Amino acid sequence: MANSVGWGIIGLGNIAQKFAKDLALVHDAALMGVASRSLVKAKAFKEEFKVPYAFDNYEALLDCEEVEVVYIALPHTEHYEWSLKAMEKGKHVLCEKPAGINKAEVRQMVDASRKNKVFFMEALWSRFIPSIQEIKKSIDAGEAGEIVYLHADFAFFALDRNPDSRVLNPELGGGSLLDIGIYPVFLAYLILGMPDRIEAHAKFLESGTEVQTAVTFYYPGAHALLFSSLGTNSLMSATIGGTDGTFVIHPRWHEAEGFSLLSDGKQEEFEFPKVGKGYTYEIEEVHRCLSEERLESPLWSHQHSLDLIGLLDQIREITGIRFPFEG
Template sequence: MGDTIRWGIIGPGKIAHNFAKDLKLVSDGILTAVASRNIEKAELFAKEYNAKHAFGSYEELFNCDEVDVIYVATPHTLHAQWSIMAMDHGKHVLCEKPMGVNLSEVEEMIACAKRNQVFLMEALWSRFNPTIRKVKELIDAGELGEIGYLHADFAFYGLDRSEEGRVLNPNLAGGSLLDIGIYPIFLAYVLLGKPEKIKAASQFYKTGVEVQTSMIFEYESTQALLYSGLTSNSEMKAEIAGSEGSIFIHPRWHEAQGFSMEKGDGLDSFNQPTKGKGYTYEIEEVHSCLKSQKLESDLWSRQNSLDLIGLLDEVRRLTGIVFPFEE
């Protein structure tokens, strides 16, 4: 692996634009190629971010010798297909969350990474956010005592979106859970581990997608109250409370710029602004792993992705969320 990590992007939509902007802030990375099934879209994206190559098919990018790692930013339903094809071409992969639509897809992707001896990581960017890393460090060190309660939500109004788009279309694995519910579930998992029991309830839209899901994750001495929805906005401030204090991750907590900690009569605020929007930290983690010849991250491992999709699958089982292509 050279001093500069060369990136390719497939699926140049909104999230890929955010990623490309932050990639410019990482000194040892460069966007070399972008691919879209619409060549004009690829060319515009490449021009905006000074990428050398623009391709009208993903396969052309996978065959490009000037690309080390590929960022897969397609809709959920295509994550597994294109990640596997990229890895079969010997490319390292950073795949947008959720890594796959269900556990079987994630297992297939990980098997492919092992078979080809390439790096694979789910792009769960919040795991690398400095605030969330610091909060986990404080909780693991016992600063809050015994944790008794966690609350996290993620919601926005999305019912005005096109029913053909990815948010409201069941054929594109639409709904709130996989798109944004994954974040509250992630926070409970990364801070508290896997729950002993899950309770969940969902409400559905006329297209058949789930648009509200409330969850209770039960642990031995802790409850986590989690929510995702497309029917309204929410404050998106996360709270973790223990026997000796509480931490409040400032809104929007999944891309936090700081947190507050309350202990006794004191409330202290800690500002931790991100570099760029915050994708820089997961990019730096990928670079560190590749340069160390590691095929997975210690901070967000393949097992972590398996655990997370397992939790999502269980919520779906409890609430009856099934996509047409799974029936």
């Protein structure tokens, strides 16, 4: 494909499948290589998505000249290592969230981007979907007045899954906070910035895996109530209340195709249908930044990722969420 950006994917689980389908919807993107530790899985992925190259080791993909940007779709615990290796090979990187397990890892990832002069972005895809972008613009323009209240949750039942699965295994950074709690924390940060104070409480399995966390962010003029759980389902709408209007983001809010605005006793509906699953927008942002020779996105910058993981670190410190490999 002429003038296309060559992509590679490391880690071929469910999210990689969804990402590859959306990548095919972006006109100037070409999936050139995929890598899994299982050659059978890599070949199956290659056949399904008509990919030129399939590898049974990640290093081989990083050596593929046709791959310009690497999408890291591995478990949390491998984001740091393979993002660094990709950037050291001169590859641009879009890394699944959370970018790292802690702020120290993310700091080194940011440093690697700047040292090697390659683009790096955390794949916080919700930041780029049209409904979230429109709400952010509206709030920044003061159309809802002063924001005084935010509520967001993300919950689904996963306790029937294999304890060794990515979601439940503490050795893989499993638990609700880093996997799905990151979304409510992201929304509060996006809308209200860094809080003055944090309160948080968590529940754990006998294995030590955190499965439910409730968080309150305190701001000078606002509160944000945030919740994540692997032990129940939730509606997954989100509310952002201001003095002149209230936004209700439709379920599931992190991938919403619309929202309601309540103001002056009236409710107005806004629809923003997505292209594909919604990963197309972060892909297009990567392409835009590459065309402008940027090392980071102004919409989701290195500092944004550092702030976000810093908030998650604070919540973990307050609640006692630790992983076995942290010592």
